[in-house]
Amino acid sequence: MTNLQQRLRETLDELPKHVQLVAVSKFHPAEAVTEAYAEGQRVFGESRVQELLPKHDALPGDIDWHFIGTLQRNKVKYIAPFVSLIHSVDNVALLEEINKQGRRADRTIRCLLELHIAQEESKSGWEPEACCQWLEQGAWHDMHNVQICGLMCMASHTDDEARIRQDFRAARQYFNRLKQGAMADNPAFAIRSWGMSDDWRIAVEEGSNMVRIGTRIFGERAY
Ligand SMILES: *Cc1c(COP(=O)(O)O)cnc(C)c1O
Numbered sequence: 001m002t003n004l005q006q007r008l009r010e011t012l013d014e015l016p017k018h019v020q021l022v023a024v025s026k027f028h029p030a031e032a033v034t035e036a037y038a039e040g041q042r043v044f045g046e047s048r049v050q051e052l053l054p055k056h057d058a059l060p061g062d063i064d065w066h067f068i069g070t071l072q073r074n075k076v077k078y079i080a081p082f083v084s085l086i087h088s089v090d091n092v093a094l095l096e097e098i099n100k101q102g103r104r105a106d107r108t109i110r111c112l113l114e115l116h117i118a119q120e121e122s123k124s125g126w127e128p129e130a131c132c133q134w135l136e137q138g139a140w141h142d143m144h145n146v147q148i149c150g151l152m153c154m155a156s157h158t159d160d161e162a163r164i165r166q167d168f169r170a171a172r173q174y175f176n177r178l179k180q181g182a183m184a185d186n187p188a189f190a191i192r193s194w195g196m197s198d199d200w201r202i203a204v205e206e207g208s209n210m211v212r213i214g215t216r217i218f219g220e221r222a223y
Helices: 003-014 030-038 049-058 073-079 092-104 128-137 161-180 200-205
Strands: 020-024 043-046 064-067 085-089 109-115 146-153 191-193 210-213
Touching: 003 020, 003 030, 030 049, 043 049, 049 064, 049 073, 073 092, 085 092, 085 146, 092 109, 092 146, 109 128, 128 161, 146 161, 161 191, 161 200, 191 210, 200 210
Parallel strands: 020 043, 020 210, 043 064, 064 085, 085 109, 109 146, 146 191
Antiparallel strands: none
């Protein structure tokens, strides 16, 4: 077993059964994905279209590719034919484009809505109240080629665990509000994607059922 495979094993062993692991392979070569694949991992996360496309072409067809980074509308068409889940939808225009490209590809594309929960200005995401209100107003019912499967967020970039916990807790409260309200009749709305290498334990305690872990498995990224 390679070091990478060992770190993958340890990560999987620590995760509760109900929490799905997205192995974030961004900035690591296809060979690293192959190592994890050989150990049984099938769900991988990438954050750039120009990196995802060659990996998708080179690697086995039964990989579930999740897109987790900022997505420009003009690039949706490249990933629409195969992407398994887009975590980072943070505006209506992007969702409309995904719907349009889903129709062209004759697919229903699974999406998470990314909430801006963290304190920093720089973090991406939909302003939570605006996102909830948009869902509550119901226009998403007419988008037949997207399926809204839950929420994603990133916590504040800090060592303050209380702050991080508070962020995840806020995300969970938005999730519960939608699950009991606007999304109550939508059983697919079930994914809570929060938690990365440094904060996944807190995230799981605060209701995450999907963690996106890169560094802990693949090592430091070379930018
Ligand atoms: C890079 C990235 C991750 C993984 O981060 P690590 O700290 O390496 O685990 C998770 N989510 C998003 C959105 C990312 O861009």
